[in-house]
Amino acid sequence: MSSPVKVLTVGSAVGSIKELFAKIKAIDAKHGKFDFTICVGDFFGAPKDATQDYTEDHELIQLLEGRLEAPMECYVMQGEHPLPPPVIEKFAKTGGVLSQNVFLLHKSGVLSTAQGIRIACLGGVYDSNLYTASETAHGFTSPYFTSQNVEKLLANTMTSSKPQERNYTSLASIASATTPSQLVDILITNAWPAGIAHLSSAPLPAPELSAIGVEPVGEVVRKTKPRYHFAAGGGHPPRFWEREPFLWEDENGRVSRFVSLGAFGGEQPSGKKQRWFYAFSIAPLSPTSDPPPKPANATQNPFLHRAPKRALAMDSGDDYRWGNQQQPGKRSRTDGPSDKPPPGYKCKICESADHFISECPDREKPHEGYICRVCNEPGHFVRDCPVKNAVGDTGGKKPREGYVCRACGSELHFIQDCPVANQTGGRQGGGRRAPPKPIAPDECWFCLSNPNLAKQLIVSIGTECYVTLPKGQIIPTHQGANHPNAPPVPGGGHVLIVPITHYPTYLSIPPDLADPILDETEKYKSALRALYAKHNAVAVCFEVGRISAKGGHAHVQVVPVPNKLRNAVEDAFREEGRALGVEWEEDADEALRACAGGRGSYFRVDLPDGRKMVHLIRERGPFSIQFGRQVLVSILGMADRFDWRACTQPEEEDREDAQAFKAAFLSFDPSLV
Template sequence: MSSAPGSSVKILTVGSAAGSIRDLFAKVKAIDAKHGKFDLVLCTGDFFGPPKVGEEYGEEDEVIQLLEGKLEAPVECYIMQGEHPLPSPVIEKFAKSGGALNTNVFLLHKSGVMTTAHGLRIACLGGVYEPNMFSAAQTVHGFVSPYFTNQTVEKVISNTMTQSAPSTKPKDTSYGSLASIMSTTSTSHLLDILLTNALPAGITHLSNAPLPATDFPTNLEAEPVAELVLRTKPRYHFAVGANPSKQGHVPLYWEREPFLWDNENGRFTRFVSLGAFGGEAAPSSGKKQRWFYAFSISPLSPNDPAPPRPTNATGNPLAQRGVHRGIKRPIDDEGENFRWGNVKQGAKKAKAGGPEGKPPEGYKCKICESTEHFITDCPDRAKPNEGYVCKICNEPGHFVRDCPTKHQVGDTGGRKPREGYVCRACGSELHYIQDCPSASAQPRGPRARPKEIAPDECWFCLSNPRLAKHLIVAIGTECYVTLPKGQIIPTHTKDNFPQGKIPSVPGGGHVLIVPITHYPTYASIPSDLSGPIVGETKTVPFYQYEVNADSPCMFSYKSALHAFYGKHGAHPVSFEVGRLSAKGGHAHIQVIPVPSSVSAETIANAFTSEGTRLGVEFEVEEADAGREDVTGDRGYFRVELPDGRKLVHWLKDGVPFSIQFGRQVLVGLLGMPERFDWKECTQSDEDDRADAQAFKDAFKPFDPSL
């Protein structure tokens, strides 16, 4: 039976079940019988384990048995997303039920906040932290992605201002009304319990508690989680700290001393990292990791006295970190409630500052300098200053908001673009790319040759004066070859990677093959124009030519690179991210040399295993399939292996895909994970020029353009 509101609540928190659902429920039942009764169970980390890829769940799978109610939890359980994407049947059930997976098991949203029937406020930030994905993603990642993003963290902050609870009932039709919003609005960001998969950066600072491993939690700290803790000041924070190993991440138990919050009526936070249920022993002690934590907690009210200070309390390890990226709305600018009442406002909102609505003393309208009215009431507000030119029609005399051409339509019915705009999908000047039939999911009609876009917009167009032309190593009739900025292969810093599998190709060898004419992807090139471009790019099967400098391959750049790499004990892996988006892009294929000792099968397994972990599914094309181009109107990621086989992943609408996926796999395969971020691998122009020259000199006998 649940505790009454305001009374003490008894909670059991458990570590990652990793798919052992039946065994976990049995253990929870035994603990509850011996130490209970517990009001609820919080399941941290990976409840389901890695999802199946390319294979369906059967009736015998515990996931299906849970969803069908054949596996019953002995106590009300709340689960979260850990380091893996969630199984597709779970996501489908979540979408239909709003969180209830069965009678007693509820899935918390990746950025979820709920208020229990006892009055406790519990928040969850699911997923893992990857800096590039965190800062680059423009949308909140769902359960099919293992990552959380900047927007995910912001959503948690926003959701802390609402009060909600999981429900098995249909959605309330009054949701979104003024009355329902006001009735579910909280007055504080403060939380009772926070669940995260990642650990907050700096959590071990000021602590004397023995660590379970020497490098705990160095490789798993997340600055955004520290920022979230700073904003919400949870009374309990549970996470899944792990020790990197050859077998993956082994969750480790570590309980920190409580740490204090200044000016919060004696508030303090208890932080606990839990080991996995049935997990491995700790590397330092050899003992099984503690995987559960039981405690009692009572909801707090503003009038409650300050709690007694724990005798082992420390200073706050996060207090000096400050709030950095990812949280845009400063909490200090809010009053009691960010939606209703007591909201502190800046001077621009203080229209009622003077008598009868007049400006306060000293105020001057910025348009006419009058002291009698606000700028919003200025009679001259409709007149632009002398010299102002409308950015839409390039005419003076009116603001953009009043432009007579503002609502003109283009040739496809959408808004007409501004002067100089060129659709990157078809080259038209008469519609935006989001209104382009060629970039939609509809069948494509005939298209004209794409026109050149503004030269200062595309980093791959040769007409761009800011293009790094000193990196170009070959120019053909339809394509050119260039070294990238921050290539994967280290050239001047090889000694920094003693364990790396570094090929000995002069200049590094990591290159891009880029069509000279601007197209978003290879698949978007019109069929009547694609022949020469694809022909100059594609690979002739490796068994059709000899790897011999005296008899160079003259078929295409890919084939020439295959022969060139072969002379230096390497073979190529190439990939393309074919993404059609409103931002456009310039088609290019990346080609990276890998030591010949690393087989094509090993490379294929690296891509498929990492894909399995991230929910990226591949289709396989054999070397003699006769397809060089990917057809269709959807986005894709395509890898070509040294033996000619190709792996294709079709991008799905609304499902995020990292454009750095190919690089992520290869730096891991080559034993140089530090080379993941290309920005961290950039070097001086002098070193770049030296690499380009070394590559050109060595590639000259193989260059099909010479």
């Protein structure tokens, strides 16, 4: 076992940064030397109102400008508030280095410290209504985490990165950054995990804390099995509580400890101030490390021995209104959605006691031809639309298809809910908005320097571009792989060609830099056409070249289509385009020249016979970024594969597809010539 690492963990500073640093320095002088400090919870406190500015003498600005020094290496996280815009801007520029010795962990971040300690972080708070409704992972401008944040965190546990070591330039460097285990040494979250107090005899400082845990954090604990788990959201104000340790017998007797810290700054509970710091030593583990000694006060594992769910019905006596019956019309917490109604309930439509009103067979149905104006689907009224109350990526109402936020170019929120439009300092003199903040590498799904990139899907890296399988590709490879129109290309064959350098579109690449990128892209297209031909298929290539305020990352999607359907491709694009108002330019090359230099947005298709189709996307006009996929699934008769999220697979199956494609592409790969 390696030498122990001495760690200091502190609770929420809530903006009292200078005072906290002074306390850390004093603790280090008395009990150190510590190797680093982990700052759990709200380090910065709530951000200022959009009408207020951060002055030069504000502690946050002093920190970001290097005028407020940390006494040692400190890792900070997002707590229960959105992060202040100046912090987000600094994070975007540096990838997390806020100042010397102060590092901001990603909302779904995992890193290895210089001492070899793996730290995982899940920032933000939990809201059951937003957790599954949101279609994207929330960033620092939102106080919430979503299911996508949790998925990203668990995916990131399969990589190994250190601060300043996030540049991947080859498959070898990407492979070296992967790890076969999701286990982490330290997990920090704002929320408690569900069931953490189960099987514990350690008294809680407040009875309401027994019910504050959330299941998604519990799932992270079950997957990562942290040796130490620190949380900051133990009530309002936060209270200190340390649970007895528990073991994971299937991991060589691995020991986990959970500690919820009180806050250093902000509002304090009445009475004695809660303990806000925790010091401990931890040594990096290796596969040959001896099993740790079992702590004398260890309990059964609360995540393996789950607490039974409590029924809502009262059993301590008759209710004064309903006797010993449950109130009609209300379901118990343990009831499922198809349970029978409780005694006394009657459906308001047919007065039956056998079903709820939402399940009534006599409920009015729309007449034939009726289309819901919310989701544009038949079969239900607007009142019953399943996506009527869908939530956008920033917590507001989700826009209808085709809406584009004018501030940042997103299709996932209205402009009034846009963090770019509403960011501090977002308006300049005269009431004009400042330019929206561009996408940073840690936010871009295609930048190789992004630690969240799905590296297991990359199949080739050239000098200027790389090729990757997409998440949720159109061609089924495991479930549904026997579809009659699925080309037999190993691994599916639906790939993306992506320039390594970040440009929003291919036509926005500066002319003096464009030639080698364009040449290599065409070489990859030719190689893919040759591979597909070997499997009786042709290539359809398309690019959504949209210039947005935030700036995307250029890429071309290439999809194999069986030879028998090659003549249907052009007609399908024209027919689908006609229905959606997509008009095609008569001279495709002239249309592309008009967009050169980033002067306009476009949609380009390379047909199997080599001809091009181009649609010029109007500024602020409706255009679905899924149009290309929509046409391809129509051609292939795979309407059920329109939504890529419904086509995602377990990581193990993604790896199998990538390996199968790489093996088949090996003799065609231009990067190996």
